[in-house]
Amino acid sequence: MKLHLSAPSNTLLQNNIQITGSKSESNRSLLLQALYSNISIENLSNSDDAEVMQKGLKIENGVVDIHHAGTAMRFLTSYFASQEGKEVTLTGSQRMTERPVKVLVEALQELGAEITYEKNEGYPPIRIKGKKLNESKVSLPANISSQYISSLLLTAPSLKNGLELELVGKITSVPYIKMTLALLSQIGVENSFEGNTIKVSPKANVANINLVVESDWSSASYYYSIVALSDVGSEITLSAYKSSSLQGDSVLQELYTEFGVETQFVGNTVVLRKVEMPKEQKVEFDLSNAPDIAQTIAVTCFGLGMECHLTGLHTLKIKETDRLEALHTELSKLGASISVTDKDLTLNVSNTLNVDVAIDTYNDHRMAMAFAPLALKTPLFVNDAEVVSKSYPDFWRDLEKLGFISKSV
């Protein structure tokens, strides 16, 4: 589906949007629920990634296809490795077969798991024969993806002796590890994270508990961008959020003050309000703790004609697409002056803003959603717009609620 997207006739925006549950919290909660059946979940994400996770967890034997869902691929690897009697092949989309899992597979093998590669060493598809994992200590590199660590931690309480992880190197995407540990704490699993060591105690049963998933902050980022690019006085209310969030992307509240967006909590909603911009016309952010909002921020800066220097982006090359290359290509098409390395991005001021550019999305939901707010500045096309369903299936419908005009062409 190719969409042509243009601005609302009134760019003084006023609306309420209900955003689906965090896919990160959902997929963690689902895995814990598979281990402890008396966990219930509220505000589960309606995303493709949560759907494939639910389907995957039901399979006992055979092929589990998790499409583009990185969390499902990584979380299910430890889960199936520790499930005696189950034997599965975990696979996914073409891109998933290019996203590395070696660090996780090797850590699990050291714990006693039986996992083999079906095609290329280090990458899915992988064949897993579930076994009792008897070892309880392992070290692994922590600078490639935090999902490997969360994967081990989620399965840890079901192991006979729990788990002790030693993280080697600079730890990336730390808030996601803390989210995993916080959810373990919520269900009563003891854990600690001191220096480079994480310990999780075993737990046979948990008390009945209802996990309430907060709505997705990464999805909220597109509204931060929309408000940043709209008229002073615009206001969008998002629900349902918690003032003490487990999601690292809630840092948007601070970062977007640089773009004239104020955030206020009213009950379980956040109100985003556009105020006068600060004088500073350049931002520098280290996003190693919030990699999923890099695309949103780069596009906001371009739309506002601001310079930016984003660092800590070393994980972006192995996500749904090489996001650094994708940003470079698509922002250049629009007229940006941009340079990228394998870990940072620099946007210089450019006076060009091309009209009706067709944005390619590279099977990456965040490419589609990050560029959409730019329609407030110039009409554009979005190719393969359906990719948004990976995390936010209602995205285009919600933009229409704000008055954006989207036409399938």
Ligand SMILES: O=C(O)C1=C[C@@H](OP(=O)(O)O)[C@@H](O)[C@H](O)C1
């Ligand atoms: O654990 C999680 O839920 C996630 C961790 C992050 O990945 P990395 O740790 O690979 O950066 C993030 O990009 C992804 O969208 C979700």
Ligand SMILES: C=C(OP(=O)(O)O)C(=O)O
């Ligand atoms: C990187 C992402 O997802 P995953 O790694 O779970 O596929 C994302 O949603 O931006």
